[in-house]
Amino acid sequence: MGSRDVLATVALAVGLSAAAFGESGEVPSLRVGLTVTAVPQFPELGRRFLVSAGSTRETLRGPLTVRNEPPELAAQVGVFASKENAQALLSRLSSLGFAAELFPDAERYRVLVPVPPGLSYQNLKVKLQDAGFPVIPYPRRPGSVEVLGGEGGSVRGQEVTVEPLDPVPVVVGGRRYRGSFRCLPDQLGPLVVNIVALEDYLLGVVPGEMGPRNFPNLEALKAQAVAARSYALAQLGAHASQGFDLCDQEHCQVYLGADGEEALASQAVTETRGEVLAYGGKVVRAYFHSTCGGHTEAAEEVFPGEKAPYLPGVRCAGEVVPLGSGWPSRPLDPRERFAFLARHLVGEKAARTPLELASALGQKPGRTLEEAFGLPDFRPLFGSPRGALELLWHFRLLPDNAGGDPWATALQLAQLSGAVQVREGVVVGGEAGPRFRQVGMSEEVPVAGLAVLWRGEGKLWVGAGEALAGSRGWLWCTKSACPVVEVEASSTADARSSFRGWIREWEAGKLASRLAVSDVQKLEVTQRTVSGRVATVEITASAGKKTLSGVELRRLLALPSTWFVVARAEASGEARFRFFGKGWGHGVGLCQNGAYGLSLGGFTYRRILAHYYPGTSVVRWNAPAQEGGS
Numbered sequence: 001m002g003s004r005d006v007l008a009t010v011a012l013a014v015g016l017s018a019a020a021f022g023e024s025g026e027v028p029s030l031r032v033g034l035t036v037t038a039v040p041q042f043p044e045l046g047r048r049f050l051v052s053a054g055s056t057r058e059t060l061r062g063p064l065t066v067r068n069e070p071p072e073l074a075a076q077v078g079v080f081a082s083k084e085n086a087q088a089l090l091s092r093l094s095s096l097g098f099a100a101e102l103f104p105d106a107e108r109y110r111v112l113v114p115v116p117p118g119l120s121y122q123n124l125k126v127k128l129q130d131a132g133f134p135v136i137p138y139p140r141r142p143g144s145v146e147v148l149g150g151e152g153g154s155v156r157g158q159e160v161t162v163e164p165l166d167p168v169p170v171v172v173g174g175r176r177y178r179g180s181f182r183c184l185p186d187q188l189g190p191l192v193v194n195i196v197a198l199e200d201y202l203l204g205v206v207p208g209e210m211g212p213r214n215f216p217n218l219e220a221l222k223a224q225a226v227a228a229r230s231y232a233l234a235q236l237g238a239h240a241s242q243g244f245d246l247c248d249q250e251h252c253q254v255y256l257g258a259d260g261e262e263a264l265a266s267q268a269v270t271e272t273r274g275e276v277l278a279y280g281g282k283v284v285r286a287y288f289h290s291t292c293g294g295h296t297e298a299a300e301e302v303f304p305g306e307k308a309p310y311l312p313g314v315r316c317a318g319e320v321v322p323l324g325s326g327w328p329s330r331p332l333d334p335r336e337r338f339a340f341l342a343r344h345l346v347g348e349k350a351a352r353t354p355l356e357l358a359s360a361l362g363q364k365p366g367r368t369l370e371e372a373f374g375l376p377d378f379r380p381l382f383g384s385p386r387g388a389l390e391l392l393w394h395f396r397l398l399p400d401n402a403g404g405d406p407w408a409t410a411l412q413l414a415q416l417s418g419a420v421q422v423r424e425g426v427v428v429g430g431e432a433g434p435r436f437r438q439v440g441m442s443e444e445v446p447v448a449g450l451a452v453l454w455r456g457e458g459k460l461w462v463g464a465g466e467a468l469a470g471s472r473g474w475l476w477c478t479k480s481a482c483p484v485v486e487v488e489a490s491s492t493a494d495a496r497s498s499f500r501g502w503i504r505e506w507e508a509g510k511l512a513s514r515l516a517v518s519d520v521q522k523l524e525v526t527q528r529t530v531s532g533r534v535a536t537v538e539i540t541a542s543a544g545k546k547t548l549s550g551v552e553l554r555r556l557l558a559l560p561s562t563w564f565v566v567a568r569a570e571a572s573g574e575a576r577f578r579f580f581g582k583g584w585g586h587g588v589g590l591c592q593n594g595a596y597g598l599s600l601g602g603f604t605y606r607r608i609l610a611h612y613y614p615g616t617s618v619v620r621w622n623a624p625a626q627e628g629g630s
Contacts, residue, residue, distance in 0.1 A: 053157025143185025289585025
């Protein structure tokens with residue numbers, strides 16, 4: 001696809017003319033509303049800023065302080081071309097006790113309800129909405145902001161721009177940000193908007209959404225970068241009435257500014273510069289979330305009116321790879337685990353006892369395991385001899401499930417002595433068959449021919465099995481060979497997430513208060529989506545029944561997701577409702593933990609994106625050279 005075709009694609013998606021991007025393909029800067037204190041400051045002492053409002057331009061030195069004169073808001077409940085229709089609504093409002101007024105505006109008539117004394121705009125908005133009226137804010141009198149310089153001087157206006165006179169990121173609200181800033185009046189204090197180039201913006205978004213410390217894989221981060229870039233472009237102007245395009249919170253995309261930038265995430269942004277997801281000639285609204293619980297959700301189930309062919313529910317799984325040999329597979333008693341590992345490290349006949357294991361590993365003969373594995377004399381530490389179990393317990397090295405097993409003790413001592421090493425990694429697939437890849441290494445070890453111990457369905461197994469590519473594994477090695485692999489056989493790509501299973505509990509009284517009912521006798525799921533998430537619930541109270549959507553219930557109870565079951569129990573004489581669930585987030589689009597799992601299994605970022613957004617293609621606009629980042 002040519003660059004002009006791509007420009008047209010992006011322009012269609014965000015509702016802009018191609019000319020708005022310029023011949024170079026330059027995407028307009030984003031306006032990001034920042035979460036800052038009620039009296040924001042640009043605290044850098046002596047730093048020079050160009051501060052402007054309208055025709056007024058001043059050079060001020062930091063620290064800069066922003067003061068706010070809030071606008072006087074009214075609640076607009078209707079706009080009419082007909083004065084008669086407007087007056088009819090006015091009469092209806094008056095009959096309900098609202099002091100409404102008619103405000104002629106050009107050829108239209110606005111019906112406004114001023115904020116009465118002693119009431120905030122938000123409270124008035126709630127009252128009107130409870131009465132069944134749609135409400136949007138309308139400024140009866142515009143507010144203003146004033147930016148004061150640390151060495152004197154100030155600039156006041158309805159909108160004040162602050163630009164640093166050097167390219168270094170600027171500190172505001174406790175964080176550093178690239179770009180310039182726009183200060184606007186607001187009811188709760190001045191609003192600070194970061195004007196930042198799209199690619200610079202992404203440098204602070206990708207680590208905010210998928211921190212490389214938790215997701216240390218370039219392909220997963222590149223998938224996140226393309227999704228975040230696409231989402232940002234699709235959302236241009238979404239908060240225009242508030243003076244910005246996107247906020248800096250999870251509601252939009254988490255944006256950490258320059259302080260959040262990390263090298264691997266920046267590399268992901270750089271290597272995908274300008275790449276966006278397109279479907280049918282438009283940039284897609286590429287939703288994403290933390291953990292899907294094994295299956296994503298169709299967009300229309302969560303966002304009414306957002307049905308999109310590229311946002312169906314999909315299974316969060318990649319390639320399935322075979323494990324082990326011998327059929328049928330059989331479960332292994334957990335107490336046999338360490339014996340299995342030990343004997344397959346050196347051969348069953350060479351390790352009939354833990355002391356024979358030490359000898360087979362090339363250690364010197366000894367009367368005790370400590371002697372056999374060449375451990376030092378610990379009497380200078382403890383004043384008296386200590387046995388192997390005591391030593392391992394003292395240094396917190398005894399496996400939790402060892403239970404005094406001599407094989408577990410022997411293997412731990414073997415690791416301490418260096419005679420045995422355990423290498424952590426993942427199992428990957430491909431045409432060459434299943435292979436083990438150590439964390440941080442590119443070399444791969446074929447699994448065929450190794451003794452395999454795998455965990456699945458809550459049990460240990462030996463014999464033939466299967467796991468998803470990307471499943472965690474541990475390769476057990478002696479100084480001469482690596483004959484045993486232990487695999488945690490994942491069934492979903494997001495299995496590493498701590499939100500693969502969660503429990504929340506509510507006392508019946510507190511639950512009733514949160515759900516605005518007299519009491520809660522029963523809470524029943526009445527409908528589920530195709531994936532299994534809760535679509536609707538019915539609350540039974542003494543005063544009657546109430547129906548809520550799963551999305552509404554999740555919001556009211558701050559549940560991690562809508563994929564749950566509910567149980568009622570009695571405790572201490574009071575009913576309690578327990579929610580057992582899985583997943584975190586709305587479940588639509590890219591699953592971040594799943595993307596990481598797929599990347600560990602060998603998926604490239606393009607393959608990850610094709611999995612979660614089927615039917616889309618990755619296209620490029622001519623991104624300008626980036627001015628910052630690493």
